[in-house]
Amino acid sequence: MAKKDKGKRKLDRKAKKVQEEEELQSLEKRIQEFDPAVDGASISDFANLPISKATLQGLKEANFVTMTDIQKKTICVSLKGDDVMGTAKTGSGKTLAFLVPVIEALTRAQITEFDGLAALVISPTRELAVQIFEVLTKIGKYNSFSAGLVTGGKEVQFEKERVARMNILVGTPGRISQHLNETVGMDTSNLQVLVLDEADRCLDMGFKKQIDSIVGHLPPTRQTLLFSATQSDNVSDLARLSLTNPKRIGVSADNSVSATPESLEQFYVRIPLGEKLDMLWSFIKSHLKAKILVFFSSLKQVQYAYESFRTLQPGISLLKLYGRHKQVTRLETTTKFSHAQYACLFATDIVARGLDFPAIDWVIQVDCPEDPATYVHRAGRCARFGRPGKSLLMLLPSEEEAMLTRLKANGIEPKFMNIKQKNKKTIRPQLQSLCFKDPKMKNLGQRAFISYYRSIYVQKDKEVFKVDELPAEKYAASLGLPGAPKIKIKGGEASKERKNMSKALLNLEKANAEGEDADNGQKKVRTKYDRMFERQNQTVLSEQYLNMTGTKIRKNGDDEEEDDEDDFMKVKRKDHEIVDEELPDLTLPASKRAAKKALSKKLSLANHGLPTKLKFDDDGEAHPLYELEDEESFKSKGDAATQKEQYVEKETMAMNEADVEDKETARAKRQEKKRKRKEAERRLRDEDDSEDDEETIVTLGTADLDRDLESSDESDDEPSQKKPKWFHKSNRADDNEDDGIVELDEPQTLEDLEALTSRLINN
Template sequence: MVKKQRAPRATKLSRKDNREKEEEVSRKLQERIDAYDPVADEKSISQFSDLPITEGTLKGLKEASFVSLTDVQKKTIPIALKGEDLLGTAKTGSGKTLAFLIPTIEILVKNKITEFDGLAALIVSPTRELAVQIFEVLTKIGKYNSFSAGLVTGGKDLKYEKERVSKMNVLVGTPGRISQHLNETVGMETSNLQVLVLDEADRCLDMGFKKQIDNIIGHLPPTRQTLLFSATQSDSVKDLARLSLTNPKRVGVSSDQEVATPDSLEQFYIRIPLDEKLDVLWSFIKSHLKSKILVFFSSSKQVQYAYESFRTLQPGISLLKLYGRHKQTSRLETTVKFSNAQYACLFATDIVARGIDFPAIDWVVQVDCPEDAATYVHRVGRAARFGRQGKSLLMLLPTEEEGMLKRLNNNKIEPKLMNIKQKNKKSIRPQLQSLCFKDPLMKNLGQRAFISYYRAVYVQKDKDIFKVEELPSEKYAASLGLPGAPKIKIKGGNAGKEKKNASRKLMELEKANDDGEIQNGDDSKVRTKYDRMFERQNQTVLSEHYLNMTGNNGKESDEEDDFMTVKRKDHQIIEEELPDLSAPVSKRSAKKALSKKASSASKGNATKLKFDDDGVAHAIYELEDEEDFKKGGDAKDQKAAFVSRETEVMNEADLDDKETAKQKRQEKKRKRKEVEKQAREGFEEDSDDYEDNDVDLERDMQYSSESSDDEPEVKKPKWFETNDKKTKKSRDEIIEIDEPETLEDLESLTARLLNG
């Protein structure tokens, strides 16, 4: 027997060798990073393989088809790899996503972050779509690394995220949801955070996320590395940089407000009246059916109306819509559809104006003027990305042309004027008018689109461009298919936003001082909350009724002695809509109405109803709220009392029913005795009425059982019977009969003819 020798323990040796090999590779990479000179070595690198990054990241980049470096990536990645804070600005579509994702991955690898080390990198983006795009790129290039990554955005299951977010090494999300997790989620530890990335920081601040970003920065350790990327360097971005960055390296555009568009983008604009915008948009789409088009509107209501109306008219191209109030699943589905489509048209708001990479967009059409040059750059930046060709078209009103072109020229943007050929222009105003006339929902959408456009123009800060008082309201309403311009009531504007974010306590104190809730002097009066409630003009449901009852609806009542006055209003009565309350004419209808079978459908129990304020009938329990029910005591006791009460009622009803049945039986028996007595005495007068004793007796009994309180009805002769003996003698000579109506009449006629 030969014993097998044990194999040498190669596992431990191989693990040790691998660890030493990894440390050697990491040491060499760090030496390359330390020796890198961003100014001298910038021209020597052109591909990702020239960067001092790990093999796993290079493999992920290669499989995702990322080979060559862009300008912003050449400048930012080596600086970020050195561990320095970075403030980067660059053209839209220049590859900023990889500029912060590659350093993030490399820093985690360098610090040997594992799944047990908690949160090590935090990436904040302004919109859900951009966060999803960043997360998808991260999973592609970081697939050969061992750390975990998660995505948190609004619109998803918060409880599901809380259970898993504390186990993530890299977290990508929107400011609101990340701030919420930092405040609420148990176990979300940030003491080990290595990198913070703020993508599209200017957009985050413009969208009102300043408080959330300040809250996020307040939860993070000061020893972290921060990468801040923005398309522009506004004052708010500089303030944020001072708060969150330590001795940052600035990369990108040097001037304060300078922005740039891609070189491969062709830019055009047209001068157009407001009431012709939809006609021109329709004509443009019809003439570019083999293109991928992105159309920007200023509000979501305009997006909805344009999408629904154009979809009904069917231009011949796939139509999509995307705006902020969509559900998260619908927004992602639309984004994927438009990205994968070859020819399609997407109606959208500025929610997709930043950072979103839609492949191969041919045209970007701006139906509504952007609020500033930066918004214009971000919109047109969806086309001509990464060196591809693209075109943009801007629609300007005559009142907007001069001011907007001046601001674009200040940023070295000079779009060319495009002339529209009248033969290519087609009006869809009659079709829109027909849609609004036939469909009330479409009309409502048009009215809301009209109001939202005026509100969007009204709240703009640059009043030299946006002049709401010069807009042709009636013409614009007609172009939307509306019969007239809706009434517009705009409150606040920009002041409304400030008021919304102001302290409620301070507002209450200011209101108390302004209104003089407690007035001093001779006319001192304490105003109660009921006084303030009835003074609210928007509470028409209550205050209008109250004023009508008291007679103080804007006028002093002449009759001061009247305690209460009610003004009657005459209502038009339509006879056709009134219910038929006439009594049944025929015996059959009367019998059906009084039958026991029909009345048993309601179980013999009457239903007590109560009418609400709108005059709609409800069962009592429907209008009874929870507090009223609790006042009655315990539910079981109420149930027992109800059952006992109903049992007594049913017992009394049973006694009445038994007594009624007994009287009916006695009456039936009395009538039967009387008939039998008459038959024995042989009255000749009634012989004809009782030729068929069994049948007629049964009918008499049935009738007596149905109406026991009334006198028995004298039986009328049937159509073939007569009491006139003379007529009876001559019936053999002339027979006059009516047409039989029932089977019984037909059988009687047949028997008579056979016997005769």
């Protein structure tokens, strides 16, 4: 009977395998016959797309039925295997636009858990990565791929033990780059798709190093999908990703169509810097039955506004979110604000990208965004998926004209909002009282003041951000401070050069700047010996030093010099006339460099003119050791500028060639190191016969039942011949010997424990 069941299961597995192959062939045929230009315009539902049944079932259960415009255009093209640059308004469903092609690409390639990493999804923030991963687990629950989420703020070792077995990896650039460089077993040779969500943010200077490191590990033959509300057209950025004829879909950078949602109402208000907090307080007090998101330019401003407003209690739940929060706190804050009906969240631009907070009524931009792209992402947190929403931008009089011009050039024209004086309320006295009573609040206010000025100073667009026109005293008074703190801003080209200068050159520059004669009225270089001799409290030094310098020690109020017969260091001179001209020059060198020069015979040659050492050529003629080229031969080669350019070009080519060789060497060393570590771990696993601990792996779909059934069938062929272990009693009928071992169940109640005690005593 068992043999019949075994044969039946084998036939079922073969039939299932044949059916899956037929479905894949049918799916490939549908995709090849599918024309995005013709068929893409006529379809509106996911069910009409040439995608697998498992993906359709996951989309249906997650209530994704009808496609948005960006999903219609990009999914149809992505299924054909082309590279895509998708640009669409915020809240238009870009997440599904790249997750569906990712799952389908892995399905058609028949990726299993043994094939390693096949898809990589990169997002600039942790919150956005978590949001993408949650959507992936919903729509891919019926697919058999393993997926992992790696972000900063989590335990790296925990991820390293599991990440090598993931087919789809979602994470931030820094953590993904770390795993590719350090984790053993991370094989990217089978990568099918690379996705960059909020691509313009991922490709900027903030993540340049991490993205370059990631791309260096990936094969060039892959599909690349870039998605953002504001796309980068920089040729160098696109070349770094090895894009092959990418299809540009959506809002392009050169037309005048706004990237903000149509249901978004946009306003701006002209307000002095000293009235911003009063304006924000008045707005919150008049919108207590609303969900508000407030943007500041720095986290110190977020901290001060949150702490001060929370103390004053406006009557609405207040939350804060910025980058230096721990990961657990950031996720808790995001969840609370998402589920809240009425709340106010103070945040930095970390929230401006991709996060989907449901039903936000107002987005308040207290500080001016750095560019129109930042404005689009900030304002796009509300009015998502066709819902209504409003945005308010606070502009200083010095920022208004230039910023509105830049917004208008991008098709964004917010309306002017006039605030009535009777609706304005001031909280300046309350803030002054808080800063006076609580030193911590005063410190927070000072830090907020300094961080705001620094954020304005580092902006690139100096026509919008004019740090010289900011009223420092009025702004400090609006924060409740008694006066404007002193600001020391480090930066500029000079500081960058000094920062990158070697320590030897920095010390040389300092010595040259200070090493002037005292006769010229400039400060002389002071060595450690000078500082020692100039100490005020000389009595802490040894008596021998005091005797050498002629210092008298006062004892019991007497000025007599202490006599000590054993003090051989004491110098006593009487009636000697010392002539300074007859004495040798025994002064200490002025610096370490001079001391080294005085003791080195080689360095002292500089005081004796040029060296007289000669060298001989092949003809036996003598030449000076250091021979300069004459002026005529130098001019015959061209002018100095041309020779300089030729020399620089020659050296640049040599450096580029050396750089390529160094990169290849480093790559080979890294691969060899990973291979050795992998071999070491494999040897350890072979030696270890103990059972592995249970591991937690996020899996999309069910396990491979066929493989489990096959292993169970093999175990049915031959009965187990294992010998009973020492703690097992024999079940044989002829075994009547008592081995003295009593098998008992674990006691659950007090009565069981008493019975067990009695039985053990009797035995």
